[in-house]
Amino acid sequence: MRLVVESRTRPDLSAADDRILAGRAADGDIPAFEVLVRRYGRLMRVYARRVLGSNADVDDVVQDAFIQAWQHLPSLDDLGSVKSWLMRIVARKSFDRLRARREHDDIDDHERPSPEAQSPQAIVEADSLEHALSLALAALPVEQARCWVLREVAGYSYLDIGRELDIPSSTVRGIIARARKNLIREMEGWR
Amino acid sequence: MSVTRSRDDLARELEAVVEAVPGVVMLYPAHSAPVVAVVSLVTRVAGSELPPLVVVSGEVQDALAGALTGSDDAGLTVAVTIGVSESVSAAETCRAVYSAIVAHLAEAALAPASSVTVLVGAIT
């Protein structure tokens, strides 16, 4: 027999699961939405940075993504999938920004390799496989890292990547093949 | 013909009337307004540029003029969206706001409103 405990303590919303938070937020509870912002803000920033290829615009893109998420949350049926839903929104916002850069011919300003690029030695000394992969990704040309993340992490097809980045899907395949080779070489050096 | 106050003046008077009703903790921008942040009663400065939170439309007439033109005209309408305290029944507070608005118009010797809309947007 379970012991019934009189609990009048307030629930800690920051420990509530995604589905409950998304449900409250969909119903209008702003504190619950804020918990989601804190819970997934960093992940969304990291993802936006990978798609955008640089730090520029990350703040704005992720803010815009959350504001759009608030507006559309009532139409999300599977509340438990709010994390992947947020990631899709931030990806779309990032693609929109990339498109805007292309239209303004700003694209090259953002295509330099990331400043986090480390020497091969740093990869060997990384404290974990994930850290080593992060460093290896940072050492890739921006386009390779971007396409690889979209394919391997976000699960986009070559065709969809090509559509979003306005390049042929055959080119996308080639970029990702080079990314894989470079990453394997870097990671095998870690081992 | 007596000079009646402007719609804007009446709206600001009614704001004060509504704010004073026990149980009212907040006035919100009109329900159909574009998405805006909540305007706190405390931070609003008197005479500020913000539109009044009580929406008054139609013609403000004195009681006699109103009686002459007849109440079937699209006369004065008043609408407000409020936040109320959980400690009082929201239904009671809502009715009290209606009564306060109606009473104010009568005390000011103005023609009654053809419609008074009070919407409770939050109960906290």
Place this chain on the structure above:
Amino acid sequence: MSEPLSGLEPDDLDGHTIEELSDYLDAGRSPADASIDASPGCQIALAALARLRSLSGSILDAEASGEPVPDESWISGIVQNIGREARAGRSIPLSHPSPSASLALTEGSVRGLIRAAGEEAGGLVVGRCRLDGDVATPGAPVAIQVEVSAYGDESIPAAAARLRTAISEALGRHTELVVTAIDITVQDIHTVTGDGSEGAS
């Protein structure tokens, strides 16, 4: 595996390309390709590709935990710009003898009451609420549907009974809704650790 990676070009892969091997891996190595399966270079490369793939799913989460916590002004920049009025929902009328009176509560305010009833009752966190029925018609039967998750060690039926009472009292006090049912659906009990990952308790 300790064999050195000799190379990733077709010469090293018995004529195959990394693209082909990636596709083969994607397809779960099926249908089996004899020339790939028989090639030591291909097998080594496939193993490396598989190791890389096993990391990719979690790489962003790992990077996120190393990312600095966003500053409060950035968070405010979001929270201040989201609108309260978008969640009003339907208008739920209140009766009044005067024909000039249009009095109502928003559906959003009633959902807020239900969430507050959850805090009052304790033991359960209220998630999404639904008011099922024609709330705009006075006297129409309305069923309340609430999703909750449980926290703490308490018996769930006891907490649910308390919640039902609290909701019923709040709705009776503040609204004129004719509530015919209060359905409480308990989600799996989840605990969330500090890094945002989930696990079933």
